[in-house]
Amino acid sequence: MTFPAPFNSDRDVKLPSRSDSVPNAYFSRFRNDIKLGSRDDDEKVSRFNKHSNRFKASKPPTLTEDRRIRKFLTSKYWKAAPKMKDFEHLRADGGIKSVNHKRKTYCNYDNCQYDTLYKRRKFFDRSSIVTSDEGIGSGSVSNSPEKIKKENNSSSGAMSHGVKLRIKSFRIPELYIEVPETATVGSLKRTVLEAVTALLGGRIRVGVLLQGKKVRDDSRTLSQTGISSEDNLDTLGFTLEPGPVIAPPQLCSEEPPLLLPCGAAPQNLTSFRATPDPDTKIATADPTLLTNSAKAMDCNYKHTSSQTDILTDKKLSESRALVPVPAMNVKALAVVPANQKIRKSELAQRRIRRPFSVSEVEALVQAVEELGTGRWRDVKLRAFENAGHRTYVDLKDKWKTLVHTAKISPQQRRGEPVPKNCWTGSWLLMLTGLSIKLKNKSKIIPEL
DNA sequence: ATTAGGG
DNA sequence: CCCTAAT
Numbered sequence: 001m002t003f004p005a006p007f008n009s010d011r012d013v014k015l016p017s018r019s020d021s022v023p024n025a026y027f028s029r030f031r032n033d034i035k036l037g038s039r040d041d042d043e044k045v046s047r048f049n050k051h052s053n054r055f056k057a058s059k060p061p062t063l064t065e066d067r068r069i070r071k072f073l074t075s076k077y078w079k080a081a082p083k084m085k086d087f088e089h090l091r092a093d094g095g096i097k098s099v100n101h102k103r104k105t106y107c108n109y110d111n112c113q114y115d116t117l118y119k120r121r122k123f124f125d126r127s128s129i130v131t132s133d134e135g136i137g138s139g140s141v142s143n144s145p146e147k148i149k150k151e152n153n154s155s156s157g158a159m160s161h162g163v164k165l166r167i168k169s170f171r172i173p174e175l176y177i178e179v180p181e182t183a184t185v186g187s188l189k190r191t192v193l194e195a196v197t198a199l200l201g202g203r204i205r206v207g208v209l210l211q212g213k214k215v216r217d218d219s220r221t222l223s224q225t226g227i228s229s230e231d232n233l234d235t236l237g238f239t240l241e242p243g244p245v246i247a248p249p250q251l252c253s254e255e256p257p258l259l260l261p262c263g264a265a266p267q268n269l270t271s272f273r274a275t276p277d278p279d280t281k282i283a284t285a286d287p288t289l290l291t292n293s294a295k296a297m298d299c300n301y302k303h304t305s306s307q308t309d310i311l312t313d314k315k316l317s318e319s320r321a322l323v324p325v326p327a328m329n330v331k332a333l334a335v336v337p338a339n340q341k342i343r344k345s346e347l348a349q350r351r352i353r354r355p356f357s358v359s360e361v362e363a364l365v366q367a368v369e370e371l372g373t374g375r376w377r378d379v380k381l382r383a384f385e386n387a388g389h390r391t392y393v394d395l396k397d398k399w400k401t402l403v404h405t406a407k408i409s410p411q412q413r414r415g416e417p418v419p420k421n422c423w424t425g426s427w428l429l430m431l432t433g434l435s436i437k438l439k440n441k442s443k444i445i446p447e448l
Numbered sequence: 449a450t451t452a453g454g455g
Numbered sequence: 456c457c458c459t460a461a462t
Contacts, residue, residue: 350457351456351457353456354456374451374452376451377449377451392450393450393452394456396450396451396453397457400452
């Protein structure tokens with residue numbers, strides 16, 4: 001299989017591989033973010049006020065309330081306004097302040113594929129200019145297609161097949177760089193170079209993301225992990241991560257940001273989608289990227305006049321886009337006190353919708369028949385061991401919806417009315433099949 | 449890490 | 456599917 005090239009934001013700038021030129025997009029984008037940030041900020045404030053009524057204003061928040069507020073700030077609050085996830089604010093002093101936030105992905109069914117905060121940050125001391133989306137020609141890393149082939153060791157004896165991936169470019173969503181306003185262009189160039197070098201110069205590791213979750217278990221096969229050519233390659237992503245020995249450039253002595261929960265160690269990194277899917281969002285840390293390019297899905301970069309000021313003489317090399325991203329491993333972050341200039345990014349995206357197949361439902365039903373409800377982990381292990389994308393929570397949820405569907409009248413169910421003799425309709429088969437089974441197994445669902 | 453439920 | 460409180 002061959003996949004289209006990743007899209008490029010109109011702000012992505014690809015530098016000539018050997019160039020030391022300053023990306024004009026840097027400044028252009030800077031303006032952009034300020035504007036967006038202001039607007040979003042207002043919205044946030046209002047939303048927050050609205051919801052914070054639940055807490056007595058006259059009383060100082062208790063520890064519990066404080067936690068609730070924080071949670072609110074870090075989850076639903078942001079969820080309510082997805083477009084303002086990540087941005088910078090213009091401060092009175094002319095600097096850039098960023099708002100931190102996070103998104104927590106939840107645990108997977110087994111091993112260590114749990115709770116990953118896809119954030120990456122990197123900053124330098126001096127000043128506080130935040131930049132991102134800069135493109136840097138990358139000859140080695142992104143140029144050559146990579147192929148991955150693995151054996152399918154499915155116990156079911158399924159025919160093994162190769163999984164082919166073509167990585168056309170590595171995108172680094174963000175890279176935080178700080179330089180004084182009085183810095184020269186030359187120094188800026190050097191700073192950028194330094195940042196990139198810091199990221200790429202050290203030991204680099206590649207991480208694998210599947211549906212926004214980091215796959216940590218290296219011993220599992222692709223099929224066990226849920227990666228198969230006919231499956232969800234579109235949700236497969238890779239990350240560039242600095243090796244474990246990279247030391248932070250320096251320390252910052254500012255107090256931790258309020259929104260950074262203790263113990264919530266941000267993790268990497270640079271990310272890109274292996275297969276840009278027109279219907280799904282790019283896993284990028286930059287919301288503006290999401291907004292501006294993920295949907296348009298125009299893989300063919302359009303050099304329009306409106307982008308002239310950004311592109312100017314920069315030569316595009318889309319297939320080698322290498323956008324800076326915060327690069328620092330968790331340990332390094334732990335040593336560096338957070339700073340409000342730091343901006344978090346989210347790479348975890350909502351998983352794609354994957355309707356249960358008839359066979360899956362059957363397997364689920366059978367497992368529940370045998371194990372009963374409430375033992376989702378066991379159900380997972382028994383019937384979905386090799387379905388990497390089905391977590392026990394997914395199974396629990398599916399069962400929930402199945403039971404609900406079975407309870408309601410056929411008229412209340414979704415879908416076009418299906419002739420009684422048309423038993424091939426998957427959903428009908430699924431539902432009626434379930435109903436029958438449930439009738440015979442009322443012990444499983446007494447209420448039915 | 450799991451379970452149970454609401455969103 | 457997501458998010459989370461409670462285990």
